[in-house]
Amino acid sequence: MTGRLPPSASVATPITGVKMHAPAAMRNAAALTGMLVQHAPETGLALELASGTGQHIVSFARQMPGLIWHPTEIARDRMASIDAYAVESGLENIRAAQMLDATKPGWSETRNGFSLTVVINLLHLISTPATCTVIAETAQALAPGGTFVIYGPFRRDGTLTSEGDSRFDADLRRADPAIGYKNDADIDSWLKEAGLADITRLEMPANNLAFVARRA
Numbered sequence: 001m002t003g004r005l006p007p008s009a010s011v012a013t014p015i016t017g018v019k020m021h022a023p024a025a026m027r028n029a030a031a032l033t034g035m036l037v038q039h040a041p042e043t044g045l046a047l048e049l050a051s052g053t054g055q056h057i058v059s060f061a062r063q064m065p066g067l068i069w070h071p072t073e074i075a076r077d078r079m080a081s082i083d084a085y086a087v088e089s090g091l092e093n094i095r096a097a098q099m100l101d102a103t104k105p106g107w108s109e110t111r112n113g114f115s116l117t118v119v120i121n122l123l124h125l126i127s128t129p130a131t132c133t134v135i136a137e138t139a140q141a142l143a144p145g146g147t148f149v150i151y152g153p154f155r156r157d158g159t160l161t162s163e164g165d166s167r168f169d170a171d172l173r174r175a176d177p178a179i180g181y182k183n184d185a186d187i188d189s190w191l192k193e194a195g196l197a198d199i200t201r202l203e204m205p206a207n208n209l210a211f212v213a214r215r216a
């Protein structure tokens, strides 16, 4: 992790071998996969930032077989878990997990040409400048016409819209005042500033949002 987080922020527990289980990833995998099937290109290279345990990418790779999936993570135990899920799946369109700090300026210089980049449940755990770096680097990492998908919990018009969201955002800010839920309109602005267009906002289960944007 990049900073201080409350224990509720990124729950994943070891199961068999190096595999880890994230209950949240299990809960939202079907909805996320269904949304991506609707909005992802059919072929090309797909980059996932902050892949977590690997539970998601196996589902994505199975349902979107025309894409070659590149998982990345900042945590070594999660990289090992991603690789274990990928091997167990037998899928040939998942590459080995690579170490990537998505908030580090310049990472797109060596990782680019992606038809799809996905970031799920990261932006509320990092600061505003770090979020802007993730978006700017992703815009550079996309091939022309490439698609960027962001998913997570957000403020709407500056407001937290459920009790659970208010509690979680307060927990995050107590742990680190620089982090917490980002505002939906700011995401729109930062995507546009990074040169991305055709922005679609989708309501997702559990009061989450997805943003889909394209590089011209």
Ligand SMILES: C[S@@+](CC[C@H](N)C(=O)[O-])C[C@H]1O[C@@H](n2cnc3c(N)ncnc32)[C@H](O)[C@@H]1O
Pocket (backbone or CB within 6 Å): 001, 002, 009, 010, 011, 022, 024, 025, 049, 050, 051, 052, 053, 056, 072, 073, 074, 075, 078, 100, 101, 102, 103, 119, 120, 121, 122, 125
């Ligand atoms: C809440 S989890 C989400 C994981 C996965 N995307 C999911 O939804 O199941 C946040 C993940 O972000 C990773 N992470 C935190 N800071 C990061 C950074 N700066 N760059 C890349 N990954 C990061 C953590 O290791 C963790 O696996």
